[in-house]
Amino acid sequence: MTGIQNSQLDELDLQILDILIKDCRTPYLEIARICHVSGGTIHVRMKKMEDLGIIKGTRILLNLPTLGYDVCCFVGVYVDKTSSFSAVCDELSKINEVVELHLITGNYSLFAKLVCKNITDLQDILMNKVNVISGIERTDTLISLSQPIDRNIKL
Structure with missing residues (x-):
């Protein structure tokens, strides 16, 4: 990832991104269950990745x-x-x-x-x-x- 230092993202962040890449509509609580952490942890991690500019938002993919x-x-x-x-x-x-x-x-x-x-x-x-x-x-x-x-x- 260009511009993002390895210390800013850990394995949990990458796991969250992987889940969202597969289905961006996955609820935070479902992500938390898959990752074996709390929903609050997912919320904090998502906010961190938004602040870092890794997640630029969400959008619908139209057919x-x-x-x-x-x-x-x-x-x-x-x-x-x-x-x-x-x-x-x-x-x-x-x-x-x-x-x-x-x-x-x-x-x-x-x-x-x-x-x-x-x-x-x-x-x-x-x-x-x-x-x-x-x-x-x-x-x-x-x-x-x-x-x-x-x-x-x-x-």
Whole structure:
């Protein structure tokens, strides 16, 4: 874990994280039972890991195709100059279909993950929302055909 010293996390913390990675809805008392400690201990450990920035919150994982979002794609973004990065990131963050944005090395300046309803929706998003952003020189789009692996890292 980058930035976290070994002395800040012990075996119990790692065990708690492992349980939550498998099912983040596991109640504290159930975690306590599995770990053979009190519910209060789990609460204190969770607060510690939140304060350290290890746990950033909780969120629901949606099955997007069942909600009508059938297309997942990745867009490599070429930014025209370094001074445009912040503005481009700000504008991309306003597009609901952009669910991840990464500053990367390699050919692209940024790499965005988009989800949308269909190819027509994707075309509209690219032409009328993404490619019109000042500072974007051009984009390359890669459409995901399937996602055979979807998991958190094992600790």
